[in-house]
Amino acid sequence: MKRTFKRGGVHPPQEKHFTREKPIENPPLPERVFIPLNQNLGAPSKSVVEPKQEVKTGQIIAEPTGFVSSPVHASVSGVVKSIGYRRTSVSPCSLCIEIESDGKDAWVDGVQLDADAIDFSHRESFLESIRAAGLVGMGGAAFPTHVKLSPPKEFPVDTLIVNGVECEPYLTADNRLMLEHPGEILQGLLAMKAVLGVERAFIGIEDNKPRAIAAVREAVGKTPGVEVVTLKTRYPQGAEKQLIKAVLGREVPPGKLPMQVGAVVQNVGTAFAVFEAVARRKPLVERVLTVSGQAIREPKNLRVRIGTPLKNIVEYCGGARDNLGKLIMGGPMMGKALRSADVPVLKSTSGLVFLDKASSLSPPECGCIRCGRCVLACPQGLVPGELARLSEAGAFERLADALDCVECGSCQYACPSNRRILHLLRLGKNEYRNLQKEKQTA
Amino acid sequence: VTETPGKNDAASAETRDLVLASSPHLATTESVRRIMHTVWITLLPACLLAGYVFGYTAFLIIALSTAACIGFEMLFLALRGKKWPQVRAEALDGSAVITGVLLALNLPASSPWWLVLIGAFVAMSLGKHLFGGLGNNVFNPALVARVFLLISFPTEMLDYTPPVEDFAGRYDAARADAVTYATPLGKLKEAARAGGDAEEVARIREEIRADYPLLDLFLGFRPSGRASGRGRMGGCLGEISGLLLLLGAAFLFWRRIITWHIPVTFVAATALVTGIAWAADPAQYVNPLYHVCSGGLLLGALYMATDMVTSPVTPRGMLIFGAGCGLITAVIRLWGSYPEGVSFAILIMNGLVPLIDRATRPRKFGESRRIWRSAT
Numbered sequence: 001m002k003r004t005f006k007r008g009g010v011h012p013p014q015e016k017h018f019t020r021e022k023p024i025e026n027p028p029l030p031e032r033v034f035i036p037l038n039q040n041l042g043a044p045s046k047s048v049v050e051p052k053q054e055v056k057t058g059q060i061i062a063e064p065t066g067f068v069s070s071p072v073h074a075s076v077s078g079v080v081k082s083i084g085y086r087r088t089s090v091s092p093c094s095l096c097i098e099i100e101s102d103g104k105d106a107w108v109d110g111v112q113l114d115a116d117a118i119d120f121s122h123r124e125s126f127l128e129s130i131r132a133a134g135l136v137g138m139g140g141a142a143f144p145t146h147v148k149l150s151p152p153k154e155f156p157v158d159t160l161i162v163n164g165v166e167c168e169p170y171l172t173a174d175n176r177l178m179l180e181h182p183g184e185i186l187q188g189l190l191a192m193k194a195v196l197g198v199e200r201a202f203i204g205i206e207d208n209k210p211r212a213i214a215a216v217r218e219a220v221g222k223t224p225g226v227e228v229v230t231l232k233t234r235y236p237q238g239a240e241k242q243l244i245k246a247v248l249g250r251e252v253p254p255g256k257l258p259m260q261v262g263a264v265v266q267n268v269g270t271a272f273a274v275f276e277a278v279a280r281r282k283p284l285v286e287r288v289l290t291v292s293g294q295a296i297r298e299p300k301n302l303r304v305r306i307g308t309p310l311k312n313i314v315e316y317c318g319g320a321r322d323n324l325g326k327l328i329m330g331g332p333m334m335g336k337a338l339r340s341a342d343v344p345v346l347k348s349t350s351g352l353v354f355l356d357k358a359s360s361l362s363p364p365e366c367g368c369i370r371c372g373r374c375v376l377a378c379p380q381g382l383v384p385g386e387l388a389r390l391s392e393a394g395a396f397e398r399l400a401d402a403l404d405c406v407e408c409g410s411c412q413y414a415c416p417s418n419r420r421i422l423h424l425l426r427l428g429k430n431e432y433r434n435l436q437k438e439k440q441t442a
Numbered sequence: 443v444t445e446t447p448g449k450n451d452a453a454s455a456e457t458r459d460l461v462l463a464s465s466p467h468l469a470t471t472e473s474v475r476r477i478m479h480t481v482w483i484t485l486l487p488a489c490l491l492a493g494y495v496f497g498y499t500a501f502l503i504i505a506l507s508t509a510a511c512i513g514f515e516m517l518f519l520a521l522r523g524k525k526w527p528q529v530r531a532e533a534l535d536g537s538a539v540i541t542g543v544l545l546a547l548n549l550p551a552s553s554p555w556w557l558v559l560i561g562a563f564v565a566m567s568l569g570k571h572l573f574g575g576l577g578n579n580v581f582n583p584a585l586v587a588r589v590f591l592l593i594s595f596p597t598e599m600l601d602y603t604p605p606v607e608d609f610a611g612r613y614d615a616a617r618a619d620a621v622t623y624a625t626p627l628g629k630l631k632e633a634a635r636a637g638g639d640a641e642e643v644a645r646i647r648e649e650i651r652a653d654y655p656l657l658d659l660f661l662g663f664r665p666s667g668r669a670s671g672r673g674r675m676g677g678c679l680g681e682i683s684g685l686l687l688l689l690g691a692a693f694l695f696w697r698r699i700i701t702w703h704i705p706v707t708f709v710a711a712t713a714l715v716t717g718i719a720w721a722a723d724p725a726q727y728v729n730p731l732y733h734v735c736s737g738g739l740l741l742g743a744l745y746m747a748t749d750m751v752t753s754p755v756t757p758r759g760m761l762i763f764g765a766g767c768g769l770i771t772a773v774i775r776l777w778g779s780y781p782e783g784v785s786f787a788i789l790i791m792n793g794l795v796p797l798i799d800r801a802t803r804p805r806k807f808g809e810s811r812r813i814w815r816s817a818t
Contacts, residue, residue, distance in 0.1 A: 007464070007804075012468050055805070056745075100775075151466065169468065203529065241807060245807075251808040253808040254808050254809060256808070325461050327466060332466065332467040333465060333466045333468060334465050335465060335467065336465070337464070337465075338460065339460060340460065359468075362469055363469070366576075367575070367576055367578070369477075369577045369750050370750050371750040372754075372757075378805060380803040381806040382804075382806065383755065383799075386755075407465070410466075412466050412469070413468055413470055415469070415470070416470065416472040416474050416476070416477055418473070420464070422465065
């Protein structure tokens with residue numbers, strides 16, 4: 001029987017047909033890149049280059065400033081033009097390093113781009129390779145990978161789960177990666193398994209990707225301790241807590257981390273990057289993303305350099321259609337609507353979705369009719385409609401439950417009144433945290 | 443070297459005027475309008491049958507009630523300071539139509555026009571807009587109106603004499619000659635009052651059996667009824683056919699507008715309590731199927747108790763709500779002074795919904811199992 005998580009969830013239209021069959025393409029190198037220094041969850045990195053300095057592809061340009069922080073590397077070879085504040089998708093002003101490409105794409109020494117296997121006799125150096133390569137979670141959260149792979153002793157981890165769910169509509173980047181590089185993903189998985197010292201690992205894939213499942217199954221073959229799990233398609237199965245529930249049947253308690261139930265979850269994109277970091281010593285300077293939607297002329301799956309301005313990508317994909325209404329970084333359920341295409345690709349950018357005007361304007365909101373669909377949709381067992389009501393009324397002190405919200409948006413998706421439930425929940429969550437802080441300082 | 447923030451704001455021409463909103467960027471195609479309109483459309487078969495059984499006055503009552511509800515809805519929306527386009531949009535969102543149709547289905551065929559108008563006024567004022575309009579009302583508006591009328595105008599509300607014209611308005615001898623117009627539940631109450639007199643009880647029970655066979659009650663009509671001239675269905679417009687109500691509700695179930703929780707527990711609880719009474723004393727009490735098929739039980743369980751606004755939001759809450767409705771209905775029917783208890787039962791349980799919702803909040807993901815979550 002196919003596994004899935006037990007409660008809540010919705011079935012938004014999948015819309016993966018735009019790019020499902022399109023192999024990953026390598027667009028030409030951008031003439032300049034803007035690499036933000038706050039790409040990981042945790043402390044931002046600190047620049048170690050000067051303007052006019054020459055850099056090679058893969059060279060460190062910013063050092064981490066703590067344990068929960070990652071280095072940043074030049075994604076093209078060329079000259080540092082400027083270090084300054086720019087608009088990014090994360091913030092209206094993030095510190096970015098601008099590099100003008102020399103077009104040569106000359107890599108730093110030590111990178112072996114053609115290495116095709118991990119040497120497992122050096123497993124004690126894996127974690128350092130992963131850290132040095134600047135790896136962060138590529139599913140969207142951008143949590144530094146090395147931190148997740150070094151759980152403290154008090155939380156014994158027994159299982160690694162590789163997340164190939166890709167439950168966001170439109171996105172097919174992980175799907176293509178699994179189809180085209182299953183062997184590399186498996187090796188990345190084995191490397192992480194070695195780092196964690198766990199006996200078993202799972203790769204969870206939803207049943208709307210039968211070819212990816214077949215490809216990964218074939219690559220895995222009879223590898224001991226690795227199992228491919230077919231999951232029943234259901235949003236938000238790719239959310240860490242829901243995936244752990246679906247695969248292992250374990251529930252992460254409110255306010256706790258997955259490692260506290262013995263599980264570590266890593267995206268397939270991260271697994272691939274781990275392979276590259278360990279086998280090829282290649283830092284995270286590029287990633288696969290999906291460019292899709294009704295309002296982009298040529299939807300594609302692309303391998304792009306971090307820091308590439310979105311404008312270049314739009315151009316490579318034939319340009320946006322006139323009916324473009326919304327540009328989303330990430331998937332349409334959890335992604336961010338952008339003000340313009342004048343921002344760079346991040347390590348965590350899993351896709352760009354171009355919605356047409358008709359689907360961009362949400363229908364007018366009306367009052368809650370207490371239909372209870374948000375309750376049925378919530379995978380976290382909350383009563384989103386009531387929390388939204390409290391948030392709207394400013395009763396933030398009663399919003400403790402909002403902290404358990406994973407912001408998957410299922411409630412708002414399901415709401416026939418088009419209430420901005422998640423919006424109000426986010427507001428309530430922040431205000432509740434502020435109240436807690438005030439209480440602590442008082 | 444540090445550039446000032448905002449210097450690079452100029453968006454490329456292609457991507458100007460983009461819509462900015464927080465996620466999610468997709469929404470279901472379901473809407474309040476679609477839900478509301480679907481609900482009243484599924485009541486149409488029952489309305490048509492009302493016309494067949496009670497004649498064209500049934501249609502007049504349904505039309506008047508619906509029009510009046512929409513009219514009063516507009517009036518109250520305007521009084522609450524809304525502007526015309528919004529007043530029109532909200533009055534036609536289907537919720538006022540549902541209230542109108544349900545109110546009519548809760549009235550007897552002999553209702554005078556003013557009774558309908560008062561009902562519509564009460565439903566929209568006391569029932570709905572005093573609480574703040576759609577979504578904020580605590581009690582089901584149509585039931586508030588029905589109970590208001592029942593208490594204020596008992597003679598009119600309990601007069602089940604159908605009009606003597608047939609559907610085309612012609613004088614119908616069969617209707618005029620019909621022997622009994624009493625509802626089966628009214629008869630049962632009569633039997634209960636005669637509790638001490640076993641012979642009398644037996645006589646009334648025999649009469650019910652002859653006038654209202656169980657199958658006829660469930661179907662709501664009997665083609666042969668006219669010829670025999672006996673036992674025309676008595677009751678409110680919407681109480682006559684369990685079958686058609688079930689068909690309509692089945693569609694709502696398929697469209698996922700209602701769930702099984704409330705109707706099933708409602709009917710089951712009524713059947714259970716009346717069944718226990720029947721098992722204990724079959725001479726005094728009728729069999730539970732009879733209770734299920736008669737009166738407003740199915741209308742109430744399928745269409746009134748399932749009103750989203752006035753029922754719990756959690757599945758477990760719905761189970762409690764439905765069971766409570768069924769229990770109270772059975773108790774009123776068996777031992778209360780009114781023959782029918784569905785409306786009172788639903789209204790009482792409506793009042794308990796906030797408490798039920800609090801007590802049945804779902805178990806949070808990752809939280810240990812607890813049956814009763816403290817309300818914080």
